[in-house]
Amino acid sequence: MKKNRFKKAWLNEHLHDPFVKRAQKENYRSRAVYKLQEIDEIHKLLRPGQIIVDLGSAPGAWSQYLSRKLGDGEGSLRGEVIALDLLPMEPVGGVRFIQGDFREAETLAQLEAALQGRGVDVVLSDMAPNLSGIASADAARIEHLADLSLEFARKWLKDDGALLIKSFHTGYFSQIVNRFKLQFKTVKTIKPKASRDRSAEVFILGLDPKPTEVKPE
Structure with missing residues (x-):
């Protein structure tokens, strides 16, 4: 009974969510697009001509936003977007x-091959682990994904690049932020309006990587 009440409450909230209604009206695949849009509008992250990597892209709302942002109005992109997810994703134009x-190393190798040695302007990550309900284990999984994103950014971001990841307030959150501070000149934590108040979700933005000897081959 408790589970059924939870489902009904969630469905009611979802149906009356203004961001859900807006996403439907504007033909976006999920309300998550407005988290990225707000961050982009405030921090001027995205612009035509960039090479952008979208990690954890399914169902594709962020990729849709990127396609529209970089689109030339004729079905092509001014720049390039490479999206990646464990789950399938319906095609997004360009x-x-x-x-x-x-x-997995094999998947990372595919992504790096697609870059063809080119540096990346922006790495976006909306990745989140499957949660077990065990706080310590879930926090470790969140930390691991953050570390993988930081490692990829360290190798591939351009000198003026940016990394934006989704994270959560866990026991490891301050450690993740500190790692960003070691790697980036500017670090911001952001709670977009489209992120529900009851959610522990928070985004971490790193701007202007600090000098590193690791560069694309």
């Missing part, structure tokens, strides 16, 4: 999609 697990 976006190259790789299906695979970012934690």
